[in-house]
Amino acid sequence: xxxxxxxxxxxxxxxxxxxxxxxxxxxxxxxxxxxxxxxxxxxxxxxxxxxxxxxxxxxxxxxxxxxxxxxxxxxxxxxxxxxxxxxxxxxxxxxxxxxxxxxxxxxxxxxxxxxxxxxxxxxxxxxxxxxxxxxxxxxxxxxxxxxxxxxxxxxxxxxxxxxxxxxxxxxxxxxxxxxxxxxxxxxxxxxxxxxxxxxxxxxxxxxxxxxxxxxxxxxxxxxxxxxxxxxxxxxxxxxxxxxxxxxxxxxxxxxxxxxxxxxxxxxxxxxxxxxxxxxxxxxxxxxxxxxxxxxxxxxxxxxxxxxxxxxxxxxxxxxxxxxxxxxxxxxxxxxxxxxxxxxxxxxxxxxxxxxxxxxxxxxxxxxxxxxxxxxxxxxxxxxxxxxxxxxxxxxxxxxxxxxxxxxxxxxxxxxxxxxxxxxxxxxxxxxxxxxxxxxxxxxxxxxxxxxxxxxxxxxxxxxxxxxxxxxxxxxxxx
Amino acid sequence: xxxxxxxxxxxxxxxxxxxxxxxxxxxxxxxxxxxxxxxxxxxxxxxxxxxxxxxxxxxxxxxxxxxxxxxxxxxxxxxxxxxxxxxxxxxxxxxxxxxxxxxxxxxxxxxxxxxxxxxxxxxxxxxxxxxxxxxxxxxxxxxxxxxxxxxxxxxxxxxxxxxxxxxxxxxxxxxxxxxxxxxxxxxxxxxxxxxxxxxxxxxxxxxxxxxxxxxxxxxxxxxxxxxxxxxxxxxxxxxxxxxxxxxxxxxxxxxxxxxxxxxxxxxxxxxxxxxxxxxxxxxxxxxxxxxxxxxxxxxxxxxxxxxxxxxxxxxxxx
Numbered sequence: 024x025x026x027x028x029x030x031x032x033x034x035x036x037x038x039x040x041x042x043x044x045x046x047x048x049x050x051x052x053x054x055x056x057x058x059x060x061x062x063x064x065x066x067x068x069x070x071x072x073x074x075x076x077x078x079x080x081x082x083x084x085x086x087x088x089x090x091x092x093x094x095x096x097x098x099x100x101x102x103x104x105x106x107x108x109x110x111x112x113x114x115x116x117x118x119x120x121x122x123x124x125x126x127x128x129x130x131x132x133x134x135x136x137x138x139x140x141x142x143x144x145x146x147x148x149x150x151x152x153x154x155x156x157x158x159x160x161x162x163x164x165x166x167x168x169x170x171x172x173x174x175x176x177x178x179x180x181x182x183x184x185x186x187x188x189x190x191x192x193x194x195x196x197x198x199x200x201x202x203x204x205x206x207x208x209x210x211x212x213x214x215x216x217x218x219x220x221x222x223x224x225x226x227x228x229x230x231x232x233x234x235x236x237x238x239x240x241x242x243x244x245x246x247x248x249x250x251x252x253x254x255x256x257x258x259x260x261x262x263x264x265x266x267x268x269x270x271x272x273x274x275x276x277x278x279x280x281x282x283x284x285x286x287x288x289x290x291x292x293x294x295x296x297x298x299x300x301x302x303x304x305x306x307x308x309x310x311x312x313x314x315x316x317x318x319x320x321x322x323x324x325x326x327x328x329x330x331x332x333x334x335x336x337x338x339x340x341x342x343x344x345x346x347x348x349x350x351x352x353x354x355x356x357x358x359x360x361x362x363x364x365x366x367x368x369x370x371x372x373x374x375x376x377x378x379x380x381x382x383x384x385x386x387x388x389x390x391x392x393x394x395x396x397x398x399x400x401x402x403x404x405x406x407x408x409x410x411x412x413x414x415x416x417x418x419x420x421x422x423x424x425x426x427x428x429x430x431x432x433x434x435x436x437x438x439x440x441x442x443x444x445x446x447x448x449x450x451x452x453x454x455x456x457x458x459x460x461x462x463x464x465x466x467x468x469x470x471x472x473x474x475x476x477x478x479x480x481x482x483x484x485x486x487x488x489x490x491x492x493x494x495x496x497x498x499x500x501x
Numbered sequence: 502x503x504x505x506x507x508x509x510x511x512x513x514x515x516x517x518x519x520x521x522x523x524x525x526x527x528x529x530x531x532x533x534x535x536x537x538x539x540x541x542x543x544x545x546x547x548x549x550x551x552x553x554x555x556x557x558x559x560x561x562x563x564x565x566x567x568x569x570x571x572x573x574x575x576x577x578x579x580x581x582x583x584x585x586x587x588x589x590x591x592x593x594x595x596x597x598x599x600x601x602x603x604x605x606x607x608x609x610x611x612x613x614x615x616x617x618x619x620x621x622x623x624x625x626x627x628x629x630x631x632x633x634x635x636x637x638x639x640x641x642x643x644x645x646x647x648x649x650x651x652x653x654x655x656x657x658x659x660x661x662x663x664x665x666x667x668x669x670x671x672x673x674x675x676x677x678x679x680x681x682x683x684x685x686x687x688x689x690x691x692x693x694x695x696x697x698x699x700x701x702x703x704x705x706x707x708x709x710x711x712x713x714x715x716x717x718x719x720x721x722x723x724x725x726x727x728x729x730x731x732x733x734x735x736x737x738x739x740x741x742x743x744x745x746x747x748x749x750x751x752x753x754x755x756x757x758x759x760x761x762x763x764x765x766x767x768x769x770x771x772x773x774x775x776x777x778x779x780x781x782x783x784x785x786x787x788x789x790x791x792x793x794x795x796x797x798x799x800x801x802x803x804x805x806x807x808x809x810x811x812x813x814x815x816x817x818x819x
Contacts, residue, residue, distance in 0.1 A: 026779050026782070027553065027557065027560075027770065027779060027782055028552070029548075029549060029553045030549070030550050030551040030552050032548035032550050138546065142546065293530075294531075295533035296530040297530070297532070297736075297739050298533040298535075298536025298537060299536075301539070301540050341775050350547075350548035351548055447531045447533075467536060468535065468536065
């Protein structure tokens with residue numbers, strides 16, 4: 024009897040219409056860049072060039088900020104909350120209508136499996152717009168004072184791991200609160216943000232309320248430094264976050280930073296074992312580990328270490344790595360050659376430090392950027408792979424003996440974005456949640472998001488919160 | 502408890518007294534309901550097409566226990582069912598045979614006669630099916646009757662009342678007694694998971710049945726709602742996988758009741774493949790207790806071969 028080999032099940036890309044080149048979306052229209060060089064965005068799964076994108080130079084940044092300022096003063100700021108809500112609802116519905124197209128585009132440009140862009144990203148993107156649309160006419164009840172006011176123009180710089188979801192996290196609360204925005208998507212994943220620009224046009228959003236400018240670090244820097252900006256919101260690496268904090272220090276700009284993480288995923292001996300294994304897998308291999316709150320440090324109680332490891336390896340052997348557009352793919356492509364190089368470098372360091380590296384047998388495509396799901400055992404707190412964010416499908420496994428030790432090890436990191444606790448004991452979950460210095464503590468689950476739930480970090484994971492009422496507060500003066 | 506390093510010897514040990522058995526079952530790792538259901542839902546999004554679909558459809562047909570369990574069953578009804586089992590699709594002789602025909606004990610002889618020489622097994626529900634509420638002596642006699650009439654497989658129900666009140670030793674002894682009465686016949690133990698309700702109970706009952714000598718663990722009688730569900734089957738597949746790791750023994754799994762479409766059946770096969778592993782993709786180790794499923798599998802099979810859906814009248818009723 025032959026084995027059950029799943030036939031390829033690729034999602035058709037015919038639904039997506041990618042233009043050969045894109046301008047900058049400023050003041051409600053796509054315009055040519057005036058002082059930047061165009062650059063290419065590629066599919067990380069095949070290295071195929073998808074489109075040419077404009078780079079916004081300082082003059083373009085200035086145009087975008089001025090358009091946003093004008094829209095803020097003339098239209099969006101004075102507009103009644105209930106009317107802003109209508110636009111946001113309209114955008115949310117358009118996202119739902121075009122969700123299949125957006126999911127395919129996201130998987131093409133980012134390399135993430137269509138299963139995740141379709142089932143996780145897009146539903147959350149629409150949910151964020153719906154959620155904040157509901158707040159737009161109820162700002163005085165958000166807990167930010169009796170008469171909260173928008174800040175003005177928000178400069179928003181987002182990363183490449185969840186291009187459209189990060190856009191939603193940024194734009195939805197900003198617009199609901201009455202701000203206008205200039206958003207810069209990451210240089211490797213600009214396409215869904217540009218598709219979102221089309222959605223703004225489709226929704227008849229007044230010109231200048233949302234401006235999308237593409238480019239790399241230089242563009243982002245010019246945007247953050249621009250004196251016409253009232254608020255800076257950034258999600259990305261700790262290094263860039265630190266630079267931004269220095270830039271805005273001493274200015275009246277408000278700032279929120281969502282930075283890196285090295286989350287502890289803590290497994291106690293009484294954990295629901297099979298669901299724990301799923302949670303570990305979801306914690307680190309979701310989106311190829313390109314998740315700032317990824318559970319990249321697995322802390323296992325020594326009494327169940329062998330069993331957890333054996334089960335984890337067996338489960339990892341069933342992960343399907345390959346074409347992101349295949350509906351059966353669990354792990355897609357690494358987003359860029361640079362990121363792949365970094366993952367390789369840190370993994371090599373892990374080996375050099377004496378940790379044991381293991382990956383299931385899996386054939387990787389020859390084109391594109393790929394890294395197999397990997398687990399390191401024999402890791403201790405002193406190893407670099409236990410301290411530095413790898414931002415890839417690489418898990419470090421450490422052990423502990425008592426709940427106290429688990430807390431100490433989990434907190435012994437410069438980061439503090441998230442943590443996971445796996446145990447059947449309810450009282451221990453509550454005790455751990457109080458002890459762990461992390462913005463989010465998941466109990467018997469991991470990487471679960473909801474627009475109503477605030478998200479953000481401690482220490483080097485940044486400051487400020489996104490999502491929920493708290494996310495709204497970050498865009499209000501009071 | 503650590504299932505991976507529990508050998509056969511120590512498992513024999515846990516059944517040496519009711520107290521040990523109880524402690525063992527209560528010490529099994531818990532099942533998180535939300536997580537188990539999320540996993541089952543994720544497995545059901547696998548997309549099975551073309552060659553994989555053709556393979557899955559034929560495999561599913563070969564895993565069917567074609568069943569009639571009505572008070573109104575007659576020899577004539579059973580003969581018709583056996584004819585269908587032998588040749589599911591009269592229009593297409595390449596359609597495979599089903600695994601077994603499942604009937605009440607008094608109709609085993611009829612089915613046995615009709616299926617002689619075909620390799621199709623006769624399964625019989627015994628042990629005061631479906632409630633199981635009679636004395637052990639009657640259950641044993643019911644089983645012996647079925648086997649004496651030629652049943653190759655016996656589907657027994659566990660005493661859910663005893664299980665839910667924590668009398669695990671009683672349930673164990675009963676399964677062991679039926680195991681003995683069934684002799685050479687394969688023993689399928691029906692847990693009636695719809696009445697056990699929690700996944701923790703499902704996992705405990707699975708282990709209890711395996712320890713007591715089950716060859717198969719089966720979700721439902723089909724007479725209680727909910728019958729088979731994907732998360733329950735997932736938990737049972739995890740149990741047989743872990744039991745195999747402890748003992749080297751392969752125990753089968755049979756979801757029964759409520760699986761009506763080829764699409765559903767394929768979700769179960771994917772779950773088998775990715776939970777217990779490809780070894781279990783075999784009628785010896787996985788069965789569907791379903792009758793209406795067969796026609797949908799045949800219809801999808803014809804669709805795959807011809808590109809068109811035939812109408813329901815192109816397939817036989819039974």
